[in-house]
Amino acid sequence: MKEKIVVTGGTGYIGSHTAVELMNEGYEVILIDNLYNSEAVVADRIGQITGKTPQLEVFDLCRKKKVSSFFRENNDVAAIIHFAAYKAVGESVNKPLAYYRNNLVSLINLLGAMKKHGIPAMVFSSSCTVYGQPEKLPVTEDAPIQPAVSPYGNTKQIGEEIIRDTIAAHQGLKGISLRYFNPIGAHPSALIGELPRGVPENLVPFITQTAYGLRDELKVFGNDYNTPDGSCIRDYLHVVDLAKAHVTAVKRLLEGKNKNDYEIFNLGTGKGVSVLEAISSFERATGRKLQYTIAGRRAGDIEKIWADPSLANRELGWKTASSLDEAMKTAWEWEQYIRKKTEEQ
Numbered sequence: 284m285k286e287k288i289v290v291t292g293g294t295g296y297i298g299s300h301t302a303v304e305l306m307n308e309g310y311e312v313i314l315i316d317n318l319y320n321s322e323a324v325v326a327d328r329i330g331q332i333t334g335k336t337p338q339l340e341v342f343d344l345c346r347k348k349k350v351s352s353f354f355r356e357n358n359d360v361a362a363i364i365h366f367a368a369y370k371a372v373g374e375s376v377n378k379p380l381a382y383y384r385n386n387l388v389s390l391i392n393l394l395g396a397m398k399k400h401g402i403p404a405m406v407f408s409s410s411c412t413v414y415g416q417p418e419k420l421p422v423t424e425d426a427p428i429q430p431a432v433s434p435y436g437n438t439k440q441i442g443e444e445i446i447r448d449t450i451a452a453h454q455g456l457k458g459i460s461l462r463y464f465n466p467i468g469a470h471p472s473a474l475i476g477e478l479p480r481g482v483p484e485n486l487v488p489f490i491t492q493t494a495y496g497l498r499d500e501l502k503v504f505g506n507d508y509n510t511p512d513g514s515c516i517r518d519y520l521h522v523v524d525l526a527k528a529h530v531t532a533v534k535r536l537l538e539g540k541n542k543n544d545y546e547i548f549n550l551g552t553g554k555g556v557s558v559l560e561a562i563s564s565f566e567r568a569t570g571r572k573l574q575y576t577i578a579g580r581r582a583g584d585i586e587k588i589w590a591d592p593s594l595a596n597r598e599l600g601w602k603t604a605s606s607l608d609e610a611m612k613t614a615w616e617w618e619q620y621i622r623k624k625t626e627e628q
C-alpha cells in the first residue's frame with residue numbers, strides 16, 4: 284500500500300472520481316465530506332469500482348478543533364487533495380458570506396492543521412474562472428487574473444493566494460493548484476457521476492436531464508456571441524482525465540519533482556467547443572435528439588475560453604485522452620443509472 288492521501292469533498296463529483304484513480308494506483312484514501320452536496324453511499328460505489336471501500340469521515344472542515352484532532356490522529360497523511368467547497372456560481376452571488384466562510388475557513392483550517400501536524404503537501408481544486416474573459420486564447424497559467432465575477436470565483440482566487448502565502452511562510456509545505464476548465468462526464472462504470480441538487484446550473488447535467496425527460500426543454504443561453512455559431516465556447520474535459528491529473532500532481536509532490544514549492548497548472552483539452560457543438564456531440568454519442576430553444580444570454584457568462592494545457596502536458600506528463608463524444612456518452616449512462624436507482628427507491 285502506498286502513502287495515505289486525504290480527499291476532502293471525497294463523495295462529491297470530482298473528489299469521488301479522483302479517489303477511484305488514487306486507489307487504482309495503490310494509494311490508501313480517506314474521504315472527508317460533510318455530505319452537504321453529496322451522499323455517503325458514494326463511498327460504497329467507489330468500493331464497487333475499486334474492490335475496496337475507502338474510509339469516510341463525515342464532518343465539516345469549518346470545525347477547526349475537529350480538523351486538528353483528525354490530523355493529529357492521522358499525522359501519517361502524505362498529502363491532501365482539497366475539493367470540498369460550495370461551487371454554484373449563481374448561488375454564490377445571493378449568499379456571498381456563506382461562500383466566503385465555507386470555502387475559505389475550511390481551507391484555512393486545513394492549512395493550519397498541515398502546519399501543526401506536519402502534513403507536507405496539498406493539491407488544490409481551483410478553476411479557470413480566475414481568468415475571467417482572457418484577452419488571449421488559448422489561456423496559459425501566466426494570463427492575468429481578472430476581477431472575479433462571482434463570490435464563488437473569488438473564493439478560488441483568494442484560496443490560491445492563501446495557499447501561496449502559507450507555503451512561502453512555512454518551510455516544508457508545498458502545493459499545486461489545478462485550474463480546471465469544464466469537467467463533464469462520468470466513470471465508465473456509470474456508478475459515480477455528477478449529481479446536482481435541484482435544477483442543474485451546468486450545461487451537461489441539464490442536457491442529460493432533458494434527454495431523460497426530467498426537464499421540459501434545454502435553453503441555449505445566447506447565440507449572438509462573437510463565435511462561429513454564436514454560442515459560447517468552453518473547454519470540456521472528461522472527469523476521469525481530470526481525476527488522473529490529480530494523481531500525477533500528488534506523485535509530483537510526493538516524489539519531490541516539483542520545481543517550486545507552489546505550482547499552478549491549467550487542466551483542459553486545449554480545444555474550444557461551443558454549446559451547440561456540445562449538443563450535437565451528445566446527440567451523436569447517444570443517438571438521442573435534444574429539444575432546445577435559443578434564449579437570452581445568462582448574466583456572468585464569458586464568451587469564450589479554452590486552455591493551453593502544454594505546461595501540464597510537459598511537467599505533469601498528463602494530457603486528456605477521452606473525446607467529447609465519449610464524455611457525453613458516460614454522462615448519459617450515469618444519468619440513466621442514477622434515475623433508475625432513484626425510481627427503485
Ligand code: WQD
Nearest residue numbers: 370372410412484485486487489502503504515558581584
Ligand atoms: C457552460 C456553457 C452557458 C446551461 C461553471 C463555473 C466554473 C466551473 C464549471 C466549478 C455556458 C451554457 C449552460 C444551460 C446553456 N465550475 N449553458 N444552457 O459557466 O462555463 O462554468 O461551471 O468550478 O467555475 O463557472 O459552465 O456548464 O454552467 O455553462 O446554454 O442550461 O453552457 O451559457 O456558455 P461554466 P456551465
